[in-house]
Amino acid sequence: MLQVNDLHVSVEGNEILKGLTLTIKAGEVHAIMGPNGAGKSTLSAVIAGKDGYEVTQGTITFEGKDVLEMEIEERAQAGLLLGFQYPVEIPGVKNIYLLKAALNAQRVARGEGEMPAPEFMKLVKEKLGYMKMDASFLQRAVNEGFSGGEKKRNEILQMLVLQPKLAMLDEIDSGLDIDAMKVVADGVNSLRAEDRAILLVTHYQRLLDYIVPDKVHVLVDGRIVKTGDAELAKQLEANGYEGIEESVA
Amino acid sequence: MSDTQTFLDTLKARSSNYTAEPTWIAARRQAGAARFEALGFPTRRDEEWKYTDVRSIAQGSFALADDAEFSPASAAALTLPIDAYRLTFVDGVFSSALSDVDSLPSSVQVLPLSKALAENHEAVGGPLGRLTGVDFSPFAALNTAFMEEGAVVRIAPGTVVEKPILLQFLSRAGQPVMSHPRVLVEAGGRSEATLIEHYTGESEATNFTNVVGELMLDRGAILAHYKLQEAPLGDMHVASIHVEQSRDTRYTSYNLSLGGGLVRNDLISDLNGQGAETNFLGLFFGQGRQHVDNHTKVNHNAPLTFSNENYKGILDDRAHGVFNGKVYVKRDSQKIEGFQSNQNLLLSDRAHIDAKPELEIYADDVKCSHGTTTGQLDEEAIYALRTRGIDEATARGLLTLAFAGEVLDKVTLDAIAERVELAVAGKLPERFNLAGLVEAAVSLND
Numbered sequence: 001m002l003q004v005n006d007l008h009v010s011v012e013g014n015e016i017l018k019g020l021t022l023t024i025k026a027g028e029v030h031a032i033m034g035p036n037g038a039g040k041s042t043l044s045a046v047i048a049g050k051d052g053y054e055v056t057q058g059t060i061t062f063e064g065k066d067v068l069e070m071e072i073e074e075r076a077q078a079g080l081l082l083g084f085q086y087p088v089e090i091p092g093v094k095n096i097y098l099l100k101a102a103l104n105a106q107r108v109a110r111g112e113g114e115m116p117a118p119e120f121m122k123l124v125k126e127k128l129g130y131m132k133m134d135a136s137f138l139q140r141a142v143n144e145g146f147s148g149g150e151k152k153r154n155e156i157l158q159m160l161v162l163q164p165k166l167a168m169l170d171e172i173d174s175g176l177d178i179d180a181m182k183v184v185a186d187g188v189n190s191l192r193a194e195d196r197a198i199l200l201v202t203h204y205q206r207l208l209d210y211i212v213p214d215k216v217h218v219l220v221d222g223r224i225v226k227t228g229d230a231e232l233a234k235q236l237e238a239n240g241y242e243g244i245e246e247s248v249a
Numbered sequence: 250m251s252d253t254q255t256f257l258d259t260l261k262a263r264s265s266n267y268t269a270e271p272t273w274i275a276a277r278r279q280a281g282a283a284r285f286e287a288l289g290f291p292t293r294r295d296e297e298w299k300y301t302d303v304r305s306i307a308q309g310s311f312a313l314a315d316d317a318e319f320s321p322a323s324a325a326a327l328t329l330p331i332d333a334y335r336l337t338f339v340d341g342v343f344s345s346a347l348s349d350v351d352s353l354p355s356s357v358q359v360l361p362l363s364k365a366l367a368e369n370h371e372a373v374g375g376p377l378g379r380l381t382g383v384d385f386s387p388f389a390a391l392n393t394a395f396m397e398e399g400a401v402v403r404i405a406p407g408t409v410v411e412k413p414i415l416l417q418f419l420s421r422a423g424q425p426v427m428s429h430p431r432v433l434v435e436a437g438g439r440s441e442a443t444l445i446e447h448y449t450g451e452s453e454a455t456n457f458t459n460v461v462g463e464l465m466l467d468r469g470a471i472l473a474h475y476k477l478q479e480a481p482l483g484d485m486h487v488a489s490i491h492v493e494q495s496r497d498t499r500y501t502s503y504n505l506s507l508g509g510g511l512v513r514n515d516l517i518s519d520l521n522g523q524g525a526e527t528n529f530l531g532l533f534f535g536q537g538r539q540h541v542d543n544h545t546k547v548n549h550n551a552p553l554t555f556s557n558e559n560y561k562g563i564l565d566d567r568a569h570g571v572f573n574g575k576v577y578v579k580r581d582s583q584k585i586e587g588f589q590s591n592q593n594l595l596l597s598d599r600a601h602i603d604a605k606p607e608l609e610i611y612a613d614d615v616k617c618s619h620g621t622t623t624g625q626l627d628e629e630a631i632y633a634l635r636t637r638g639i640d641e642a643t644a645r646g647l648l649t650l651a652f653a654g655e656v657l658d659k660v661t662l663d664a665i666a667e668r669v670e671l672a673v674a675g676k677l678p679e680r681f682n683l684a685g686l687v688e689a690a691v692s693l694n695d
Contacts, residue, residue, distance in 0.1 A: 048636050076638035088633040092651025101647070102637035109638065141651075142633075158637065 001026045001197050002047075002080075002166055007058035009039075009046050016042045018222035019058070024166065024197045031200040031208055033233060034219035035241045040201045041085060043219070044170045048082040049075055062166065076102075077109035079165030083155040083172055090142035095154070098142050099124060099161050106162060127160040130190060132183050148175035156187035167191055168199045173207040185210030205237035218244050252307035253289045257282060260394055263313060271370045274396075277378060281393030284383040291387055300571040300603045301542040305511055306485050311427035311457050313395075314340035319347060319419055327449045329477070331664045333415035334359050336400050340421055340456060341428020343398055347417070356405035357442075359414050362431055365401040373401060377433055380463040380491035386515070388487045392429040392461045399431030399460075402444065406437035406467065413443040413475075413662070418458065420450025420484050425457065432462040432490075436498075439469040445665070448480045448508070455483035462490040466498040468522065473501045477665055479672070480508040482537065489515045496522030496551075503660060504560075506533040506541050507672040513542045520547065520554035520585075531560035532656045534673050535568030535600070542571035549578040549585045552612075556586070561656050562593035563649060563673060564600035572604045576619065580611040589619040594652045596626065596645075626652075646674030 002024040009017040016039045024030050034040050046053045047060060049072035060067040062080055070078065090098070104114040115123070128135060131153045143151050152172055159167050169188065173181055188211050191198060200211060208216070208230060216233045218226040218241070226232065226244055236244065260282055267275065290307040291298035317339035324337070324347050336359060337347035343361040350359045358365075365373050383390040400416045416432065436442060448458065458480065466472055480486050486509040492500050506512055518527040533541045547556040562570045576587040593602045606619040626648050634644035650657065650670060660666045 050632060071641075072632065072635035073638050073640045076636055082636050084633070088627075088629050090627075090630045090633065090648070090651065092654040093634075093647055097647070098634070098637065098639075101639050101643065102634075105638040105640065105643075162637070 001063060002199075003059075003061045004043075005059045007043075007046070007060065008056045009042055010054045010056055011042070011052060015056070016222055017046070020219070020223055022217065022224060024199060026165075026197055027194045028215065029192065029198045029200065029211065029213045030215045030217065031202060031213040031233060032217045032219050032224075033202055033205070033236060036203070038219045039222045040203075040219055041170055044082055044168045044199070044201055047075070047080065047168060048072065073105070074109075077106045081159060081162060081164035081167055083159060083167065083169040085171035085174060087143045087151040087155055089144045089146075091144050093142050094139055095142050096124070096138035099138075099158065102158070103162055124161060127157055130160060131157045131187050133157060149177065149180035152176055152180065152184055153187070156184055159191060160187060165195070166197045166199065168201070170201045171203060172200070173202055173204065181207065182210060205233045208233045220244065251289070253286060255310065256391065257286060259311070259313065263395075266397070271366075271374070273374045274366075274370070277383070278394055278396070281383045281390045281396075284390035285387055285394055288387040288390060297386070297544065300569075301511075301513055301540065303511070303513075306457055306487070309425060309457060309485075311425050314342050314421075314426045314428065317342040317344035317347075319344060319421065321347070323451070324419065327419065328417060329415065329445070329447055329664050329668070331413060331415060331445070331662065333413040333445065335415045335417060336361060337417045337419065338398060338428070338430060339419045340426045341398055341418075341430055341458070354408070356408040357410050358401065358403040360401050362399035362401055362433070363397070373433070376435060376463065376465060377431065378463075380465070380493055380519075381461050381489055385489060385491075388459050389461055389489050392431070392459050392489070395427075395429040396431050397429070399433065402432075402434045404436045404440040404442055404470075406439060408437065408440045410440070410442040413445050415445045415447060418446070418448045418460075420448070420454040420456045420458065420481055422451040422453035422455075422481075425455045427457040427459065430458070430460045432460060432464075434462070434464040434472070436464070436466045436470040436472050438467040440467075441471040443473040443475070445475040445477065445662075448478045448486060450481045450484065452481050453483065454481040457485045459487045460489070462488065464490070464492045464500070466492065466494045466500055468495050469497045471499045473503070475503045475662065475665060476505065476514075477668065478506045478508055478512065479668065480512075482508060482510050482539065484509050485511040487513045490517070492516075492518040492527070494518060494520050494522065494525040494527060497524035498522070499526045499528075501528040502530065503665075504529070504531040504533075504543065505660070505665065505669055506531070506543070507669065509539065509541070511540050513544070515544045517546045518548065518556070519550055520556065521550050523551055523553040525551065526555040527557075529556070529558040529560070530656045530659055531558075532563075532653055532669065533560070533570060534563045535570055536565040537568065538566070539568045541568070544571075544573045546575040546577065547587060549576070549582045549587060551579075552581075552583045552585060554582065554585050556588070558589040559656055560591045561653050562591070562602055563596065563653065564593065564602060565596040567597070567599045569600070570602040572602070572621070573607070574605075574619070575607040575609065576617060578610040578612050578615055578617070582612045583614040585612065585615045585617075587615070587617040591621040592652070593621070593623040594626065594649065595623060596649070642675065650674045
């Protein structure tokens, strides 16, 4: 589904990713872990298409298409969706509008036509319930005045409504208390499907107690230095990243 | 030949139309012409016109229209889809074919000025010119010199007018013409009404409209006044609106300025009785080389009066906007509240705004505030929307509408809100922020 090959990325002349290679297949949940500054957020930002990241070498393909040639919105329409570590507040744009505009943009891009309003409302209501969110959220401006936990839940709500093929979740656990984390994890787990993949970027192992990954990659200094299963995350929790770095060196 | 003389010559050539008119009109026409001749067109040396160059009007050559022919199909395409009592003027000339006031209740009169004069000219002569005299500005003087047509609205005390009253001004393409409409509104005590002035026309038109509006609200009257200005981009539009509010009246102006190449609005409210409240909501949008100037003034002439002003400017390309808002508190008008906010959004590096809020207070027990800001769209928010599959143009449109939200949300007439959205944000997939859908969502929760 997603193929990242020998990716080198610079930000303002500093090379952050230094030859990252990663393959994600449909149905899989991957976790990328690593110390601060290793390039975890850079990877998801580059895949989503954020400005300011220069790809100097390598390729990213999604279902055979060259991601780096696609506009930001085309990536989302193709089913690549990023959940932000720091969701942006968008004053004046109601959540309900964002959800409907985004869903319909993707459907129209896929030639499916817009979803009728009653069907859409039924869908949204079901997903709201899943995320233990009140309908009043729909009337509020996107993320404006939301607590940290509400913002993260809102990101997952968008995922549930938009049903991406590949959901990338950047530090979705940061700033969450244990109850909120369970709700978020339940939401993410409900996305697991044969034809969908999930990429978790996280600093801490604790999220992975709730969302058990098929593969864990350790990202250090711009490269994946080790790949394993969920057990690897537990080792990291016990020994820290230093052990890995030494073993690589 | 001076610019002023061109207009005076046009007036002279028109004089045969005026031979049979009542003496008071002839006298005012003369006074208007004399005042205009003395003042001439304003220049940028005049403080009130510092940011607005009217040479494209002064140096223009404008005829006066004599008929109101307009294809019904084109008119239907331009008109607001609103169930309203409707008067239509084509280049200033009344069109009875495009008007419909048949179902008016007897307690409400909506008639063209010409008809009101023919029926009872003395009843017009009292209020007309009382608020906006020839001294107000060269344009008010010019209007008075040329006044022929317009609208007279009279609402009897205690009447609630169920449907909006729509005054529609259509501008035709062809030889440039000018029109000087008068709008006269007398809202009786405790009456309630919605008045819509709608300016629109054929896209190739290059006409000059110079309207004077005088609105008088008697004790306890409530008036919502929409001015939807969608004039063709080659049109020049000058409006002088003066509102007189007695005790316990509530006036709300929705000044929505989208069209016109050169636009100047003067809006004044006199709060003359305790409990009077005025709300000025404004949204001006400029693109290309449009120039949009809004001058507003609230006169707190009595204690316990309230004003609330919120003007939002959105300027793209090389558009130039002006906001000059003045709040004046008369000596010893205590316990008044006057709030004013002006925020501007510049969508291009070449767009420009001159914003000048002014407070002039001669009382000590007052609550007044004002503020103005100017900024750009939030690029982070555009990125966030695009990562959800929304294309860049739509994302920018949504954020632009979000900026306008505080004003736009108060526009309760859907047909008008839709026009504003289309002009400001282009074609969107839905009505912005989906009021109806949100209600549906809430009711699903029950």
